Amino acid sequence: MKNFKITLGLPSFLLLFLMLSGINSQAQEVRANEEDKSETVLITASDYAFDAPKEIESGWTTFEYKNEGNEPHFLFLTKMPEGKTFDAYAGNALVPFNEVWYAMRDEGISTEEVYERLGAKMPDWFWTLEFTGGAGLISPGMTTTVTLNLEPGTYAMECYMKTVDGELHSMEGMLRELIVTDTPSEAAAPEADIAITLSNFEMAIDGKLSPGN
Numbered sequence: 001m002k003n004f005k006i007t008l009g010l011p012s013f014l015l016l017f018l019m020l021s022g023i024n025s026q027a028q029e030v031r032a033n034e035e036d037k038s039e040t041v042l043i044t045a046s047d048y049a050f051d052a053p054k055e056i057e058s059g060w061t062t063f064e065y066k067n068e069g070n071e072p073h074f075l076f077l078t079k080m081p082e083g084k085t086f087d088a089y090a091g092n093a094l095v096p097f098n099e100v101w102y103a104m105r106d107e108g109i110s111t112e113e114v115y116e117r118l119g120a121k122m123p124d125w126f127w128t129l130e131f132t133g134g135a136g137l138i139s140p141g142m143t144t145t146v147t148l149n150l151e152p153g154t155y156a157m158e159c160y161m162k163t164v165d166g167e168l169h170s171m172e173g174m175l176r177e178l179i180v181t182d183t184p185s186e187a188a189a190p191e192a193d194i195a196i197t198l199s200n201f202e203m204a205i206d207g208k209l210s211p212g213n
Helices: 010-020 086-106 111-121 124-128
Strands: 004-008 030-032 039-046 049-051 055-067 076-079 130-133 143-150 153-158 175-184 194-198 203-206
Touching: 076 143, 086 111, 086 153, 086 175, 130 143
Parallel strands: 004 194, 039 055, 055 175
Antiparallel strands: 030 039, 039 049, 055 143, 076 130, 076 153, 153 175, 194 203
């Protein structure tokens, strides 16, 4: 299996949001990997909730993400800036963010107006959020893994795919808090086979991909 190192900037996150515009739960088991002392955090997606731990250790952690729902889902982790809570993010940032999405969906506003409204509506600290990655889009019944290096802090766990009616999954229940503690994990950084750097409209690949489309 190839290991990928992916670099993603804030403008790319907003581009991802535009492209994709097309619950509290019980704790899951955390499994130890005896070979490299890493931990595998099990997260299960359903329509529409995450079943996941409330807290995990900081450092390198492998997430096993399983989709038991009937719709495609993904997992995205966003780190709150110092002094900001999950509730502040859910109430003061995502509410105006979603208002812009609904305007794009229902009013057909342009990309330029999307950025203009986001600039006017979003709190200043929104632009200091750290988008730390997550598991890619997976279909029902599929499982994927991703290894992330997470600093201590408060994170939002979310999926903002859309329902057939155009409702964001995060607004349907796939938005919850994850606390990353000061206790470090003992896992070492994985060694990447391929490095991928994403910018606004380009993808630079350092390494050889397997043949195929």
